Amino acid sequence: xxxxxxxxxxxxxxSVGAPESPALLATLESYRRGSxxxxxxxxxxxxxxxxxxxxxxxxxxxxTSPAQRGSTSCRRGAWxxxxxxxxCGGWRVVRR
Numbered sequence: 534x535x536x537x538x539x540x541x542x543x544x545x546x547x548s549v550g551a552p553e554s555p556a557l558l559a560t561l562e563s564y565r566r567g568s569x570x571x572x573x574x575x576x577x578x579x580x581x582x583x584x585x586x587x588x589x590x591x592x593x594x595x596x597t598s599p600a601q602r603g604s605t606s607c608r609r610g611a612w613x614x615x616x617x618x619x620x621c622g623g624w625r626v627v628r629r
Contacts, residue, residue: 536564536573539557540587546590548593
């Protein structure tokens with residue numbers, strides 16, 4: 534399955550208030566390549582928008598108050614500073 538549909542499953546779970554699923558997070562981890570998530574497990578291509586959707590979904594899981602941003606998975610590193618930097622770095626490259 535491509536990363537984008539998985540990100541939408543993560544969003545759906547967050548929108549209905551479902552707790553983070555260890556199985557979903559393990560599946561997501563199979564997409565990790567370096568500091569970002571690849572298009573597919575064992576894939577090499579990274580799409581910035583797919584990584585942004587994943588980040589938003591992970592943040593939505595833990596966004597219970599303005600003072601408490603970031604879910605458990607964010608704190609564990611699923612949406613880590615290097616991943617965010619990779620996405621932001623892509624914007625800098627594209628905008629030049």
